[in-house]
Amino acid sequence: MEYFQVMQTPLGKLTLLSDGQALLGCWFENQKHFGGKYDLTEAEETNTLVLQKAQQWLTDYFAGKAPDVATIPLKLKVSPFQQQVLQALQQLPYGQTVTYKQICHLLTDDEQRAKNLSRAVGHAVGANPFMIFIPCHRVVGSNGSLTGYAGGLARKKALLNLEQATF
Numbered sequence: 588m589e590y591f592q593v594m595q596t597p598l599g600k601l602t603l604l605s606d607g608q609a610l611l612g613c614w615f616e617n618q619k620h621f622g623g624k625y626d627l628t629e630a631e632e633t634n635t636l637v638l639q640k641a642q643q644w645l646t647d648y649f650a651g652k653a654p655d656v657a658t659i660p661l662k663l664k665v666s667p668f669q670q671q672v673l674q675a676l677q678q679l680p681y682g683q684t685v686t687y688k689q690i691c692h693l694l695t696d697d698e699q700r701a702k703n704l705s706r707a708v709g710h711a712v713g714a715n716p717f718m719i720f721i722p723c724h725r726v727v728g729s730n731g732s733l734t735g736y737a738g739g740l741a742r743k744k745a746l747l748n749l750e751q752a753t754f
Contacts, residue, residue, distance in 0.1 A: 589630040592638045597649055598742045601718065604630060605637040609662035612716040613641070619737040623716035624664050641720075648719060651749060653681035656720050665716065672711035673721050682750040684727045687712070687734075713737055719746065727754050 589611065594601045600616040604625055614621045634642075640659055647654040656677065663670050675693045679685055690708050691701040715723040718738055724746040728734040731754050736743035747754055 589625065590633045590635050590638060591627060591630040592632065592634050592642065594642050594645060596645060598745055601645065602627065603638050603641050605635050606662065607635050607637065609660040610637055610641050610717070610720065611662055611664065613718045613720055615718055615738040615742065618718070618739070620714050623714070645719065649749070659720060661717055661720060668707060669711040669714065672708055673715060676712070676721050676723060676726070679722055679725050682752045684725045684747070684752050684754050686727055686729045688729050690726065709735065725752065
């Protein structure tokens with residue numbers, strides 16, 4: 588069984604999904620890839636312990652704290668490649684940014700292969716089912732520009748400003 592809660596944040600509503608043991612996803616209302624690979628109409632609106640912890644984590648995050656995402660069990664339902672990309676993002680410290688190119692180089696030492704991975708990395712980042720928890724908003728273009736964010740560029744900028752990140 589899957590359970591959900593909708594939480595109001597300073598950047599709009601977030602839908603949180605859980606199986607009762609782990610968080611399955613977190614999406615901004617009307618974002619690209621909303622719901623990911625899940626049918627949210629089949630989930631029950633109930634506030635499980637995992638969802639309560641996730642809501643507290645988000646409350647702390649929006650209060651300007653840097654909560655530890657390791658306190659929230661995440662269950663990834665993604666391809667092995669996307670899992671590699673998302674695991675790389677999870678290593679990125681609060682308030683720091685990374686470029687798509689840097690992520691490619693984390694995945695391979697082969698320069699040509701790294702160049703060929705850029706679109707795949709962009710897709711993996713864009714389809715991240717854990718908005719904010721896995722910080723895809725910290726990925727910027729090679730020139731520091733704000734590019735692509737499923738939740739919208741205004742939200743991406745607001746999240747980076749909240750973290751006092753330089754970009």
